[in-house]
Amino acid sequence: MMVTRGWMCLNYGGLNKIVTLRFRAILGAIYILVVFLAVLAAQWQMQGGREGDAENRIKQLMRQAFSSIFIAAERDSYNAVKSVSTLYMDRGLSKTDLLVKDAMLADLGAKHDLDFFYVLSSGGHVIDSFHPQDAFLPQFTKPLRTLDSALFNQVVGLRWQTTGVGYWQQEPLYLSVEKVEGDDQGVRYIVAGYYLSSLFGELNAIYEFEAGLRPLADPLEQEGVIRTKSQLQGLVTAPIDVWIMDKNSLKGGAISWALTGVICASLVGALLIWFVFRQLMVNRLRDFIRQAHVIGGSQDYGKRVKLRGNDELNDLVSHYNSVVSALEYSYNLMAKANLITTELLGRVDQKADSALDFNAAQFTPAGAVQNDKDDLRQSLDVVAKLSDVVERQTLDIYYQPVADVATGKIVSYEALCRWLDPDLGVVEPADFMALAEKSGQMAIIGQQMVTRACNDIKKAHGKGPGHTTVSINLSLSQFNDPDLIGWLSDALKNAKLKPEFVELEVKEYALARDIDQAIIIIDKLISLGVTVCIDDYGLSRLSLMYLQRLPVKKIKLAKSFADRIVSEPKEVAFIKGVALFAAGLGVKVVVKGVETEEQLYTLKRVPDILCQGYAICQPMPADELAEKLGRDAKI
Incomplete structure (x- = not known):
């Protein structure tokens, strides 16, 4: 409720x-x-409102861009001047003059991208100078030789290193200057810098801002233009105002x-x-x-939601149907457990009560009751051992080949789970798989099987042909697991194995429970890249209909067909018919459980089938699989 x-x-x-x-x-x-x-x-x-927040931010950006250009210029010119002045102080005037004349200024000027670089003596004589060929030159200037005297007139008398704006005719210059005095009372003025117009052009090229020297009384009013003011230190004069404008603000x-x-x-x-x-x-x-x-x-969990279409809602429906399938399985499992428990307790109580009515010499019901209790305790011990084995991941995997009996070529291998216990010996898969299903451990075992099989077949590819396929069995609960695609993808990714080398076997009865949901799940597996095989095929009266609807590439006939082919010739005709029908759908047929040479001889006369069983080859551990692939790929 x-x-x-x-x-x-x-x-x-x-x-x-x-x-x-x-x-x-x-x-x-x-x-x-x-x-x-x-x-x-x-x-x-x-x-x-021009003075709003956006305009203020633009102005701040303009000032920051202007500062970045001139900070870089000051740094480069300062480094160039400092490099030369350090040599003069370390080696003296005469030796350094020789180095300066030997293309030193050209190297430093090109390295720091200077517009000009001078070393002047105390009398205004040029020791050496540097002017790059592609430097900006104002069109209205006189010959460059007049720059020598203009620089000397502005730097003479300076007593420390400084940076600021000077002038050459009408062209402002941005200079870094340092005065060096030698032991012989000689003086050298080291001057490096840029034309201010060149730096303004760089500001325009990088940030698309225009700059110019304008007096405060004439701010060049223009409607819609955002402008701001900054200052530069004068070399021998007061600070100089610079106006920065963003004409793009008009647009x-x-x-x-x-x-x-x-x-x-x-x-x-x-x-x-x-x-x-x-x-x-x-x-x-x-x-x-x-x-x-x-x-x-x-609360009828045997029903499923069915919707037409192919979109995100179908994924939601698929997850919902998986949850309903899990609920149905849990309800059925609980019902079976209650039935078994009730029956076992009834048997114990019945035999315990009957002990009061019988003579001990004639019958020993108390011993029979004790045997049932021992059987129950033994089953619980087996479940505990299985849980320990699963936790330690010590279940073994053996591989049995599937072969084309006509050619003798091995086409794939099936991964088979084996439990070798020191006390119990070899526990048959049919026995412990049923216990695992009832005790809720089947999902973990299935994931361990897939992970180890992917790793084993990847290692085997390294020693033999790199196209061998491995088939792995999925139980009903594993097939309906909502996370099937997720953990299967992780196993393939971790093993670095291509999906086309993995085949999943699902029993026919598991697919027949909900054929529409099975088609959705198989389509997702095919999209991932793996193939799907119907195991124990042929036990349902609707088997042919399932084969027509399900998008599978292989079917594996139930073992009962191989058991009867020698004693009942009609079974051979049935296998031939199924093989012919499947071939028309592009589906391969595998006959499993081929145990004798007589069965193998009979099946060799059936075309287009594959066989699996002890008559072909016994299951082998992973090490022998790798060795066999390294030797040959035939039975």
């Missing part, structure tokens, strides 16, 4: 949300329009208007499109909730 109420609350809540989708969509459209109008009004107000308003309109129109259009085409998804979601409500309300 609690489960039913939970489903009802969940589903009615979902229906209520769907009913209000149209109202919410209308409100959303109105909200977008209001936001659009508000943005337009805000844009109008922002454009009308900013129009761009912002257009961009705002496009964005808002796109949002409104997208919302309207979603509003028009949403009805199909809403109807399908309603159908899903209705079917889920029926299943939850009736």
Whole structure:
């Protein structure tokens, strides 16, 4: 009852949300329009106020860009001047003059990208100079030789290193200067720098800001232009004002208007499109909730939700059906456990009561009761041992080949789980797999099998042909596991094995429980790259229909067909018919359980089939598999 109420609350809540989708969509459209109008009004107000936050940020950016250009220029010119002055102080004037004349200034000037580089004597004589050929030269200047005297007149008398703005005719210069005095009372002035117009051009090229020297009384008013002021230190004069302008701000308003309109129109259009085409998804979601409500309300977990289409909702349906399958399996398992427990307790009580009515010399019911208790205790001990083996991952895997008996070529291997216990000996898979299923350990065993088989076959590829395929059995619970694709992908990725080398075997009865859900799961496995084989095929009266609908590439006949082919010739005809029908669908047929030479001889006359069994080859451990692949690929 609690489960039913939970489903009802969940589903009615979902229906209520769907009913209000149209109202919410209308409100959303109105909200977008209001936001659009508000943005337009805000844009109008922002454009009308030049001193707003956006303009202040642009001005700050302009000052930062201007500072970055001149900080870099000061650093480069300072480093060049310092390199030469250090040599003069270390080696003296005469020796360093020789080095300077030997292309030293050219090397340093090119390294620091200077517009000019001079070393002058105390009398204004040029020791050496550097002018790059591609340097900026103002068109109105006189010959460069007049720059020598202009520099000397501005730097003579300086007593320390300094950086600032000087002038050559009408062209401002940005200079770094250092005075060096020698032991012989000689003086050298080391001057490096840039034309200010060159630095302004760099500011324009990098940041698209224009700069110029203008007096405060003439700020060059221009409507819509964002401008700000900065200062540069004068070399021998007061600080010099520099105006920085962003003429691109004239276009900013129009761009912002257009961009705002496009964005808002796109949002409104997208919302309207979603509003028009949403009805199909809403109807399908309603159908899903209705079917889920029926299943939850009736607690009939044998039913499944079925929807047409191929979108994200189908993935949700697949996960929901997997949960329902797990619930069905759990309910059935609990019912079986209750039945077994009730029957066992009844037998124990019946035999315990009968001990009071019989003579001990004639019958020993108490001993029989003790035997049942011992059997129960033994079963619990086996489950405990199995849990320990699974936890330590010490189950063994053997590999049995599947071969084409006509050619003798091995086409694949099947991974078989084996339990070798020191006390119990060899425990048959049919025995401990049933215990694992009942005790809830089958999922862990299955994941361990897949992981180890992928690693083993990858190692075997390194010693033999790199195209051998391994088939691995999946139980019903593993096949319906919602995380099947996830942990299977992880196993393939960790082993670095291509998916086409893995084949998953699923028994026919597991697929027949819900053929539609089985098709969805198999399609996902095929999308991953693995192939699927139907195991124990032919035991259902609907087997041919399953083969037509399921997208598999291989079927493996039940062992009972191989057991009867010698005594019942009709079985050979049946196998031939199935092989012919399967070949028309592009499906290969494997006959398993071929134990005798007589069975093998009979099957050799059946075309287009593969065989597996002790008559072909016994199962082998992983080490022998690698060795066999290294030798040959035949039986």
